[in-house]
Amino acid sequence: MSKDFYTQFILPFAGIIIKICRAYTDTEEDFQDYYQEVCLQIWNSRENFKEESKWSTWIYRISLNVCMALLKKRKRKQVRSSDYIEVQNIPTGENYFQDESLQLLYQAIRQLSELDRAIILLYLEENPYKEIASIIGTTPNNIGVRITRIKKQLKKLLDGKIY
């Protein structure tokens, strides 16, 4: 990867990558891994970028795809290495954020399915339903329904902590 590419095309969007990677990782070590993999994937697939969409949409798309793929891979490994998974042992993550409410929100987001995490992150980043639908590969109506359901789920998870 060239330094120029990183500085011009990745660094200005590092916030997006960081926010997404944090939602899929529990430790600083994993976060560094995911961040690095996303950057390298952006670099490797830069030639596939067609200017039909915004560069930021491209970054969202790659970041989410990479994070979901890595998380799936990790889960498969965990299943293989352990006969049973302790379902109740939900990782809470380290304190990445100064804002306590944000920290709690992230903990709740990490308890959602991979796809739901992607949808809610895109929603919270104020992407229009149409764009979220194009990134996820579904219809805007479906996104609307899912967001309502995810928000209810998050509210339940955060009940008594923030609300």
Add this chain to the structure above:
Amino acid sequence: MERSIENIWKKGFEAETKLSAPAISNLYKRKSGLIIQQINSTTKKDNLSLIPVGIIIFGIFVFIGKVLLGIYLAILIFGLFFLNRKMLKELETLNIRDSTYNYLLNYRKRIKNITRYTTWLMGIGFPLVVITAYWMFFQDTEVMSSFKQLNLVLEILLISGLALVLSALGILCYRLSTKIVYGELLARLENILDDMEHLMKS
């Protein structure tokens, strides 16, 4: 007042100062570490698989009454196992405190040396082993006595031809299996080195 998740997100990130991106110089460090780990673990598994192969071959030849041949092949296979283990241990002696780029360069150099050495070994050793095993297997049989009835020139030609074919076959099998087992990992290692060189030049 009820706080919506949208508000928590917005306000939280407005005040957030920990959103600094990891340094680019560290970008390849962990990735290359993971690839090296994968290559090392694959080579270890690959080498360990020689043990059951040696035991099975020994068992088969003992079962068909060719004990000496079984011992001979098992010794050679276990010898190959220890030789590989020695070469793989040498990989671990590489200085990991060196810069990532230098470490990867040295690692690639050692891997290439091992590949070159094993190619030679397969090219020369494989025909020698197979011809000797063939001779041991058919010793005192009609196959061997009819072979001995051929004139010397034809015998030499036949053995040389067989040795050449076996040599080519050995090298081909080694290269093919290396490509199947390590091809993707080595290609990733090459990509990282290319990227790092590109980064240093830019």
